[in-house]
Amino acid sequence: MANRKERHQQKKEKRIRPARKKSSQSKLSRSTKISLSILAAILLVVIAGTIFFFQKYGKEVTAAIDAGEEHAAKIQESDFKQYHPTTILDRNGQVLKELKTQERDYITYDKMDPLVSQALISIEDKRFYDHHGVDTQGLLTVALNAATGRGVRGASTITQQLVKNIYLTPEVSISRKIEEMVMAQSLEKKFTKHQILEYYLNNVYFGHGAYGINAAAKVYFGKSINDTSLLEKATLVGITNNPGIFDPTTNKKNALKRAKLILKEMNQQGYITKDQYDKAVADDISAEIHSNALNNQLDNNEVALAVDSTTKILMGQQDFRFQYQFDSKEEEDRYNEEYTTAYNKVYQRILSGGYQISTNIDPALHDQLQGIVSNVMNAWQDINGENNFYTKQAAMTVIDNHTGDVVASIGGRGEEGNHYNRAFLSYRQPGSAIKPLVSYAPAYERGLLESSAVSDDRPNNTYPNNVYNGSKGNLTLRNALAVSSNVVAYKLADENRNELKEPVYQRLSQMQFTGLDVEDDNPIIAVGGMTYGATTQEMASGIATLVNQGNYRAPVNIQTIKRKDNGQEIFSQSEIAQQKVYSDDAAYLTIDTMKAVHQNTDGTAAGLTLAHNQYWAVKTGTTDEAKDLWTVGATPYYTVAVWAGDDTPQPQDNASVGQATKEIFKQTMDLLNDGKEDVDFQMPSSVQKAGGQLVTRSSQTKQVLATRKNALDTATTNIDTLAKQKANELTAAKLSTPMVEEASTFSNQLISERINTLSQFEIIVTDTQDNWQTFDQFAQDVFALVQQVEPSGGTLSEQYTSVYRNKEAEYAHEKAARDSAINTVKDQITDTKNQSKDLDKQISDLKKQLEAVKKDE
Structure with a gap:
């Protein structure tokens, strides 16, 4: 019986299985189509984005690659590790100030607690040991952001951040990002991963004048980095993201929140155990600024200016784009933030060591x-x-x-x-x-x-x-x-x-x-x-x-x-x-x-x-x-x-x-x-004395331009005059049409048209022409016709009077303008003559001086 049931069940399953297989194939087919469609769409977006990216930024990318390679060729270990203090010399070569900040606080990788670099990697660059300076996922993010109009921001590796901290300004642009990537890859070829971690942790800024994590530990906690607790180490690493936001003395809540995030990442990535994590997050910190940790006080005004000048000079050599005027408050604020970041970075590097600054400072004169x-x-x-x-x-x-x-x-x-x-x-x-x-x-x-x-x-x-x-x-x-x-x-x-x-x-x-x-x-x-x-x-x-x-x-x-x-x-x-x-x-x-x-x-x-x-x-x-x-x-x-x-x-x-x-x-x-x-x-030589005053080339140029403008105005007037003359010829033709002698047969409509034609007459008043008499003669002829029709006045008389008075006013205006222009020209001629006399006299005096010199020779 059991065997029979088993055979029956097997037959049932055989009948069912083919149907299930068919259904599965159908679903797989539909999902495959959907997946392929999505992949195709993504591929199209990526291709379109890539085409857009290189169309818009192709030239910038090429230039940035060249610049990156040029800078990369100059990279050397002393860029990150200064053994020589910066010295400032006076005009006689005597040392005014010697700065020894980094020389005292630099700590090598092998002497640093491994937890420090592990904390950094866990939060800043999880794939640090897998990439060669540039994380391809970060590169894709940058490209997609640029293609979709969301700027050029994207994840930077620790190596890229080191390049940016040491060599580049904080400018956010495609070219700067490409340059950063080229240099980062070169850095990875020259130095080991441990060296890069060492250079980064000894050069990154932690706020309050502290560059390097050992200096930061002394500034915030009054002890070296290896003597800090796990929570304190995580807190210090967290500061590097934004020294203002994660300052443990002014924003303890933010600092602890980020520190605990770092500890969580360290635990999840296997750098610390669950027990270490629990103890650390249950711990607390007490940070305060230990001002005696850094000896950066520039107590000499002249030295302070020398360091400030050097900072700006080196910023310029890093291609920082100084700006002094702005189109908006937003642009101004953004620039000020970039300037402050770049200035502080270079300023602290100078204090950290490595430079000899020769000045023209004269201590005796200063005193x-x-x-x-x-x-x-x-x-x-x-x-x-x-x-x-x-x-x-x-x-x-x-x-x-x-x-x-x-x-x-x-x-x-x-x-x-x-x-x-x-x-x-x-x-x-x-x-x-x-x-x-x-x-x-x-x-x-x-x-x-x-x-x-x-x-x-x-x-x-x-x-x-x-x-x-x-x-x-x-x-x-x-x-x-x-x-x-x-x-x-x-x-x-x-x-x-x-x-x-x-x-x-x-x-x-x-x-x-x-x-x-x-x-x-x-x-x-x-x-x-x-x-x-x-x-x-x-x-x-x-x-x-x-x-x-x-x-x-x-x-x-x-x-x-x-x-x-x-x-x-x-x-x-x-x-x-x-x-x-x-x-x-x-x-x-x-x-x-x-x-x-x-x-x-x-x-x-x-x-x-x-x-x-x-x-x-x-x-x-x-x-x-x-x-x-x-x-x-x-x-x-x-x-x-x-x-x-x-x-x-x-x-x-x-x-x-x-x-x-x-x-x-x-x-x-x-x-x-x-x-x-x-x-x-x-x-x-562009200034001369003439007529008891200093005359400049600028003033003479202005006079020349004024003369040219007058000439242009005259030419324009001549063209206008010709146009008016042509218009008047047509008007005269109408006004000279044979009149009907008997006023009774000459309709009011015809006289009104003659008055309108008279109003079209163009008045011309220049230094060579005055056509008022011509106009007045035509006007008298029209007025005679009006008198025949309306001896005692009327509508036509009023129409005529209005036209005549308007022309009379126009004539007065044109005549006044002509007289004013003539007076101006006369004044200019007089001035030019006087200047010419002065120049002639100067030339004559120079000739006499030259003759006197020749005689003396």
Whole structure:
């Protein structure tokens, strides 16, 4: 029975199985089709994305690969591991400062607790030991993101991050990503995985000035990395993702959350046991900043500037794209974030070691100039209770006009412990001191002269008040700068923007003023109304640009920078390129105008004299409530910019504090120019004296352009006249049609048409033609017809009178315009004759001088 049942069941299964097989094949067929469809769709997307990617970024990719290979060829171990401290030398080759940060804290891979690198790998690069510098999954992510318009972000390997930290700026772009990948693969060929981990952990930034995990452990926990707990190690590794967000002293909650995520990954990937994990997550941390862990204090103003200058030089060599003006606040914020990241990275690398920085610092001269600032400001003894520094401060920058070098950077009053260098770090409102750079030099480029007159009247309430609370009427530009007219400066800046078609702050951005904001494209900055302001270093470099025939040179106190590992010179001061900001003649006229500030009896620096110079230029500056006081100026040899005020802006006594800036300026110039020949600023060939004033090529060009415009207008008038003559011929033909003698048979409709035809007559008034008499004759003929039909007046009479009066008014207008144009031309002819006489006289004088020289020979 059982066997029978078994046989029956087997037969049943045989009957059922074929049906099941058929159903299974059907389902497999459908799923296969669906899978193939999905795969095909994905393949098409990938192909389309790839085509799009290379169409859009092909050239960038090729260039980036070349750049990456070029940089990769220069990679060497000393880039990551510095055995030599950075030293800063003075102008005589003496050591001013030696920095030894990394030399003390560097820890090799074999001496580092393995848990540190394991924590890093678990959270940052799980396939670290499987790839060769670039994770292909990360590459695909980057390509797809770019193709779908989601930027160029994608997962970076530890090797890529190391490349970015050491060699590249934080710029986010396709080319930068490709360059990073090429260099990462080269890095993996040169060094072992353990070396790469060592270099990364010793060079990555952990915040609070700590570069390298050993330095970070000392800064946050007061002990070396090997003495930290597992939770502390995970916390430190977590900081590298974003030192601001995961700072254990200010964002402990975030730091612990990421640390525990790292511990979880370490457990899941087999680096730690479940027991180790449980104990670690149950632990706690107590982080605080141990300021004595790093010896990075730059307590010398000149050294601080040298490191700052070196940082920016090396950033430029890493192709960081400096930017000084922006189209939006978002763009400005994004740039500032990138700049800060790049700056901190390079700055800390310099402190970590490896460079010899030769400067032009003269310690003895610095002490003398510091003494001048300290002594003049000694009248103010109030102390800030929060830091025990003087409340009232001052700063000064001195630039050598022949080289463009910063001779001195005086950052404060020199009290013990006050290391903040206000000369290049403190942005203050420049007040009227900015006028030569924003208003006057661009105005001279437009062809204006020192004798050009501008009204000092405020046309509306948007214009700033003058410091003298009124108007002095029409002022020449020379007088306007001397008395520091705010209205004239504002008008000039507004006209410059409209005529030159550039932002008001265009020239400041060209001279690398770093405090510019999108809101500063406003004429109000011509009187110092900037969003953030300017430093004494920027103001000094701006005036020095005027002295240097309008050519800007970046203000640095660096002569050379060398790598200590191989002695290679990677920068020389002679490599700094000059940038043309103002024309030669505009720069010279501005400097000459600034002389009036002390030469004119009503100038804002009247009474200020220098012991060794009669040829010098100056401009004072005072902001609202005198919160910031300035004196900036130059001799042919040096430019000096002085500021005084409170660190937290407060109203000042202009009479005393403003005088202090002038006194510091005077004493500094007297010290620097002692023993030098008293010579005038070099006048360019594009400037000449004519008719008792300086005439520039720009002004002459403007006159030529005006003459050409007049010629064009005349040609246009001639064409217009011909067109009117043709129109009048047609009109005359109509008006000259034989008339019907009997008025009774001449209908009102025909007379009305004659009046309309009369209205079409074109009035011509030029210096050679006047057709009023012709028009008037036709008008009299039409009026005779009207009189016959309407002896006592009527509709036709009114129509005729309206046409005649309109033509009469048109004639008067054209005649007045003609007379005005003739008078203008006469004036231009007179001016040209006078200039020609002056030029003839100059030529005659030159010939006489040449003849005299020949006789002497």
